[in-house]
Amino acid sequence: MTDEIEPLSLNVPEPGCRPGDTPDFSDFEIPRAGAVPRPPVDADPDSIRDMAFSIVRVLNKEGEAVGDWAGALSTDELREGLRHMVTLRTFDARMQTAQRQGKTSFYMQHLGEEAVSCAFARALEDGDMNFPTYRQAGLLVASGYPMLTMMNQIYSNAHDPLHGRQLPIMYSSKEHGFFSISGNLGTQFVQSVGWAMASAISGDTKIATGWIGDGSTAESDFHAAMVFASTYKAPVVLNIVNNQWAISTFQGIARGGVGTFAARGHGFGIASLRVDGNDYLAVHAVAKWAAERARRGFGPTLIEHVTYRAGGHSTSDDPSAYRSRREAAAWPLGDPIERLKQHLITSGNGRRTATPRPSGDPGFGDFCAETGRGRRHPGRWRCAQPARHVRGCL
Amino acid sequence: MASMTMIEAIREAHDVAMAADDKVVVYGEDVGFFGGVFRCTAGLQEKYGKSRCFDAPINESGIVGTAIGMAAYGLKPVIEIQFADYVYPAYDQIVSEAARLRHRSNGDFTCPIVIRMPTGGGIFGGQTHSQSPEALFTHVSGLKVVMPSNPADAKGLLLASIADPDPVIFLEPKRLYNGPFDGHHDKPLVSWKKHPLGDVPDGSDAVPLGKAKIRREGADLTILAYGTMVYVAEAAVAETGIDAEVIDLRSLMPLDLETIVASVQKTGRCVIVHEATRTCGFGAELMSLVQESCFYHLEAPIIRVTGWDTPYPHAQEWEYFPGPARLGEALNKVMED
Numbered sequence: 001m002t003d004e005i006e007p008l009s010l011n012v013p014e015p016g017c018r019p020g021d022t023p024d025f026s027d028f029e030i031p032r033a034g035a036v037p038r039p040p041v042d043a044d045p046d047s048i049r050d051m052a053f054s055i056v057r058v059l060n061k062e063g064e065a066v067g068d069w070a071g072a073l074s075t076d077e078l079r080e081g082l083r084h085m086v087t088l089r090t091f092d093a094r095m096q097t098a099q100r101q102g103k104t105s106f107y108m109q110h111l112g113e114e115a116v117s118c119a120f121a122r123a124l125e126d127g128d129m130n131f132p133t134y135r136q137a138g139l140l141v142a143s144g145y146p147m148l149t150m151m152n153q154i155y156s157n158a159h160d161p162l163h164g165r166q167l168p169i170m171y172s173s174k175e176h177g178f179f180s181i182s183g184n185l186g187t188q189f190v191q192s193v194g195w196a197m198a199s200a201i202s203g204d205t206k207i208a209t210g211w212i213g214d215g216s217t218a219e220s221d222f223h224a225a226m227v228f229a230s231t232y233k234a235p236v237v238l239n240i241v242n243n244q245w246a247i248s249t250f251q252g253i254a255r256g257g258v259g260t261f262a263a264r265g266h267g268f269g270i271a272s273l274r275v276d277g278n279d280y281l282a283v284h285a286v287a288k289w290a291a292e293r294a295r296r297g298f299g300p301t302l303i304e305h306v307t308y309r310a311g312g313h314s315t316s317d318d319p320s321a322y323r324s325r326r327e328a329a330a331w332p333l334g335d336p337i338e339r340l341k342q343h344l345i346t347s348g349n350g351r352r353t354a355t356p357r358p359s360g361d362p363g364f365g366d367f368c369a370e371t372g373r374g375r376r377h378p379g380r381w382r383c384a385q386p387a388r389h390v391r392g393c394l
Numbered sequence: 395m396a397s398m399t400m401i402e403a404i405r406e407a408h409d410v411a412m413a414a415d416d417k418v419v420v421y422g423e424d425v426g427f428f429g430g431v432f433r434c435t436a437g438l439q440e441k442y443g444k445s446r447c448f449d450a451p452i453n454e455s456g457i458v459g460t461a462i463g464m465a466a467y468g469l470k471p472v473i474e475i476q477f478a479d480y481v482y483p484a485y486d487q488i489v490s491e492a493a494r495l496r497h498r499s500n501g502d503f504t505c506p507i508v509i510r511m512p513t514g515g516g517i518f519g520g521q522t523h524s525q526s527p528e529a530l531f532t533h534v535s536g537l538k539v540v541m542p543s544n545p546a547d548a549k550g551l552l553l554a555s556i557a558d559p560d561p562v563i564f565l566e567p568k569r570l571y572n573g574p575f576d577g578h579h580d581k582p583l584v585s586w587k588k589h590p591l592g593d594v595p596d597g598s599d600a601v602p603l604g605k606a607k608i609r610r611e612g613a614d615l616t617i618l619a620y621g622t623m624v625y626v627a628e629a630a631v632a633e634t635g636i637d638a639e640v641i642d643l644r645s646l647m648p649l650d651l652e653t654i655v656a657s658v659q660k661t662g663r664c665v666i667v668h669e670a671t672r673t674c675g676f677g678a679e680l681m682s683l684v685q686e687s688c689f690y691h692l693e694a695p696i697i698r699v700t701g702w703d704t705p706y707p708h709a710q711e712w713e714y715f716p717g718p719a720r721l722g723e724a725l726n727k728v729m730e731d
């Protein structure tokens with residue numbers, strides 16, 4: 001019998017496409033927008049098992065919002081959402097340049113993933129707490145955290161709220177529901193569950209959200225978080241941002257050959273679903289569903305945000321060394337900003353000429369008042385000088 | 395004042411802290427309904443309810459990680475790692491997160507947690523029920539490290555640790571849970587209830603962190619000890635007849651350097667004793683500090699008596715454990731130098 005057995009070999013998964021190859025996403029199954037129904041917020045995890053293998057989508061190819069998950073946001077809110085995403089992308093581009101100019105040591109962009117954190121943020125309430133990774137600055141942008149304070153942190157200057165102790169982009173703001181970022185991956189995922197347990201212990205109505213990337217789901221703390229969230233029915237929304245890449249490693253190395261990241265929730269009895277991470281409306285609708293589920297005491301939710309890391313991993317990374325340069329353009333879920341823009345235009349709520357500007361008060365007013373280097377102006381742009389720099393990027 | 399074992403004193407400290415502050419929550423493996431494998435949390439769940447004292451999954455990183463999240467919310471978790479030997483899966487959460495949270499967020503978030511863990515050997519615990527990992531924590535900036543040697547200190551130091559605004563590693567020498575132990579394993583155990591140090595004060599008075607206790611005054615040499623080694627030191631002093639000053643450090647970080655320096659400058663000699671392995675153990679730090687601070691007062695080289703640089707054995711327990719005979723030899727040697 002034994003001589004009939006072939007020698008064993010080690011399976012090492014490979015991405016479908018390497019530098020020089022033509023990207024091919026034809027195997028990537030994308031359900032049509034509106035196809036996945038919206039279950040009640042108290043749905044039994046078992047009753048929605050299929051959602052871990054499908055993708056909740058609202059915006060169709062024509063930019064129309066369709067299906068059960070549509071209609072949660074007003075036109076004004078969507079326009080504001082578009083501003084948040086453009087703000088984040090502009091900020092990213094400017095800081096990326098600043099790093100290349102040697103003005104800061106390090107930066108990490110969100111290119112292509114803006115909808116995930118920007119849309120999620122508006123599903124939360126004051127007092128809720130995010131436990132983000134280093135790629136969710138949209139939570140800050142959408143919560144009105146001053147862009148200037150972000151820059152001060154990135155520049156480690158005299159106005160840095162963290163006194164130059166942290167690597168750039170490792171922000172912290174309790175006031176804005178943004179837990180201190182750590183360089184150690186996965187650690188915050190289980191901390192978010194603890195925060196949620198504390199809210200439950202205290203009889204509070206606040207919820208926590210945990211964030212983790214596709215690669216870091218392989219960390220032990222991912223498992224720890226799932227066990228504790230499930231056991232104590234913690235009011236937490238656990239988010240996996242599957243952007244297909246962990247530095248140079250494609251998501252199959254963390255996920256293995258079968259299943260989805262969301263499907264891992266099934267083994268823990270956690271309600272688990274996937275969402276089109278480049279669909280602002282879908283991310284928001286799913287976030288709101290999961291947040292309400294948590295807040296009403298129906299337990300945790302695991303959300304896999306399906307998106308694509310269009311930029312390099314960080315300013316220290318050159319993705320052309322391990323993936324096709326054309327892959328981002330070929331990504332079938334498109335660009336979150338273009339898709340929301342198209343929706344606003346086709347629904348007649350956007351003016352084709354109106355390129356959104358960075359949102360809210362970027363904080364220059366306070367900075368100018370403090371340094372005396374600018375004048376206060378009424379309206380959105382309080383300080384002419386720095387605003388011109390930012391506007392130039394648009 | 396009541397007569398208690400160290401276990402009862404630890405339980406009492408939990409009880410006092412939980413009664414005084416409903417932000418104090420207690421959890422860990424077998425800590426809830428069962429009251430802990432060493433009974434240190436017995437009755438707490440019944441008294442304070444399942445939301446204040448509960449059982450945890452067997453996941454040390456999860457226990458510490460959730461506690462950090464709870465602390466960020468505003469609770470004061472007092473958590474248990476069943477044996478110090480099993481703390482390693484939580485090391486990332488302790489070192490990278492708990493210890494650094496205040497610093498890295500510039501005080502935006504803090505981490506007032508207490509991580510209790512039974513430690514030390516002398517119980518035939520073998521490799522994974524005997525270790526003394528204190529040096530892995532004293533090396534980490536942002537942590538406080540405490541080890542009581544008797545019931546009264548256990549209660550007072552635990553209350554101080556719970557009140558502390560930062561993370562505290564609270565190491566409990568399980569060999570001392572029921573009574574003092576001086577390394578004479580052939581003698582019967584005497585319960586704390588028949589020992590003066592078993593008299594534990596009522597109320598909520600804390601024993602301050604960072605304050606050593608001189609257990610025996612002496613003129614000839616200084617012994618720096620903590621945990622079980624305090625009793626080994628007392629026995630070795632009695633058996634050698636050397637007039638040694640025995641200092642129970644109680645708190646390794648922050649360290650009561652003032653008391654240590656005053657003693658060594660008085661005696662001119664110093665012996666350091668701990669159960670933990672020798673190389674890069676906490677004794678090395680003590681030796682450096684004494685050398686830096688007392689160089690001109692030293693009459694002899696500082697000596698360390700420690701566990702050997704091997705994993706903790708089972709059958710060779712008493713060859714490994716630094717008992718009074720081995721310490722006595724060192725005391726004599728230092729006096730002859």
